Amino acid sequence: QVHLVESGGGLVQAGGSLRLSCLASGGTFNTYHMGWFRQAPGKEREFVATINWSGGNTYYADFVRGRFTISRDNAKNTAILQMNSLKPEDTAVYYCAATSGGGSWLRTAESYYGSWGQGTQVAVSS
DSSP: OEEEEEOOOOOEEOOOOOEEEEEEEOGGGGGGGEEEEEOTSSOOOEEEEEEOOTTEEEEEEEETBTTTTEEEEEEGTTEEEOSSSOOOOEEEEEEEEEEEESSOOOOOOOGGGGGOOOOOEEEEOO
């Protein structure tokens, strides 16, 4: 299993931006598809975005499409979530996760992801 550590969370005003990073270690990073999920207080964890192993394919939840961008740098074992035009409803703990194996790279269900980071808090004030 790859070990994942998120960073970059914080407090920002509505309309602002944050850049989350996920540093991977202990595995071959470019064999994993990466995902970002989030969990708001009192709510279930939900899918945000995913990127395939090469970075050539991405997919977003409807509520972030056009505002967030997922990317990766395989040379640096890092996945990135650039978040723009943030809204108060984006307030949550954000988790990165890794998935591998055959089949489609497009995986939005938590159950596909075997490795998770500890999460980073994002708070957006109105």
